[in-house]
Amino acid sequence: MTTETKHSDGPLDARTVIGFYHVDLQYKDQKALSNVHFSIDNGEFLCLTGPSGAGKSSILRLIAMDAFPTKGEVMVRGMMSSKMNRRNIPKLRREIGFVFQDFRLLSDRSIEDNIAFAQLVVGVPRVQIIKNVMRVLTQVGLYSKRHRKPHELSGGEQQRVAIARAMVNSPKILLADEPTGNLDPVTAQEIIDLLFRINDAGTCVVFSTHDHQIVKTFGQRVIVVNNGRIESDVKRRGPVDRSANLADNMYGGTKSQNTANSSVAYVRRQETTHA
Ligand SMILES: Nc1ncnc2c1ncn2[C@@H]1O[C@H](COP(=O)(O)OP(=O)(O)OP(=O)(O)O)[C@@H](O)[C@H]1O
Numbered sequence: 001m002t003t004e005t006k007h008s009d010g011p012l013d014a015r016t017v018i019g020f021y022h023v024d025l026q027y028k029d030q031k032a033l034s035n036v037h038f039s040i041d042n043g044e045f046l047c048l049t050g051p052s053g054a055g056k057s058s059i060l061r062l063i064a065m066d067a068f069p070t071k072g073e074v075m076v077r078g079m080m081s082s083k084m085n086r087r088n089i090p091k092l093r094r095e096i097g098f099v100f101q102d103f104r105l106l107s108d109r110s111i112e113d114n115i116a117f118a119q120l121v122v123g124v125p126r127v128q129i130i131k132n133v134m135r136v137l138t139q140v141g142l143y144s145k146r147h148r149k150p151h152e153l154s155g156g157e158q159q160r161v162a163i164a165r166a167m168v169n170s171p172k173i174l175l176a177d178e179p180t181g182n183l184d185p186v187t188a189q190e191i192i193d194l195l196f197r198i199n200d201a202g203t204c205v206v207f208s209t210h211d212h213q214i215v216k217t218f219g220q221r222v223i224v225v226n227n228g229r230i231e232s233d234v235k236r237r238g239p240v241d242r243s244a245n246l247a248d249n250m251y252g253g254t255k256s257q258n259t260a261n262s263s264v265a266y267v268r269r270q271e272t273t274h275a
């Protein structure tokens with residue numbers, strides 16, 4: 001059965017953890033977003049997709065309040081973009097972990113030091129840092145490689161370190177901008193499975209991707225952004241259809257196309273959970 005779920009309708013709904021309220025974003029000479037209006041409920045797992053230049057990274061930057069709307073309002077965990085000042089930004093940033101396509105690890109430090117650094121800068125006591133680093137490295141399966149430098153790891157392993165670093169302060173929201181962009185398909189799916197596990201543990205996850213295969217098999221909510229606008233916003237849940245034609249038009253696909261094989265990722269998630 002196919003389900004399309006209604007989401008909470010704006011920044012003031014109690015379930016909303018992230019709310020965009022009729023948002024425009026104008027860079028100096030470029031309008032990046034127009035009338036973007038959606039919200040994300042607590043614990044959701046959301047995929048942002050769409051062509052290059054559509055505005056996906058801009059949406060993630062607005063959530064991190066690394067950019068501010070030129071019109072409308074963004075709300076993140078009760079904090080409003082129009083009321084943010086410099087003093088509030090560190091508080092917001094502690095609620096958010098950010099992962100990038102190019103990992104952004106410090107090349108001259110071991111992976112455990114890369115993660116510890118994220119704790120040092122927010123003033124966590126040393127004993128707690130050691131425990132937290134061990135916990136997140138174990139979660140991403142890299143504890144045994146903790147003394148290595150980033151260049152001594154594969155791309156997928158480096159991205160797992162970046163995810164561990166993003167999670168070490170136990171953020172409520174994990175943002176990942178093209179986290180699989182530099183990875184082969186199998187490794188990319190492992191990263192998505194890791195994001196599923198993080199979401200299962202209660203963190204709201206928002207990631208962007210160009211990857212048609214990931215979008216086709218993603219059994220959760222998918223927002224398609226095109227030319228700075230939300231083109232569709234569909235929550236998918238349905239029976240497995242692994243025979244679905246992967247060459248279908250992804251961005252312009254109808255809702256029934258979208259739902260055809262939508263629970264593949266859901267099934268994979270069950271397999272992962274029970275492994
Ligand atoms: N700092 C900036 N200054 C001016 N224009 C920008 C800036 N950042 C992005 N843009 C423009 O805003 C639009 C949206 O960019 P954005 O990076 O959000 O797209 P995207 O969907 O993430 O693309 P991609 O898939 O290539 O990463 C593009 O037209 C881009 O050129």
Ligand SMILES: [Mg+2]
Pocket residue numbers: 056057058177
């Ligand atoms: Mg981008």
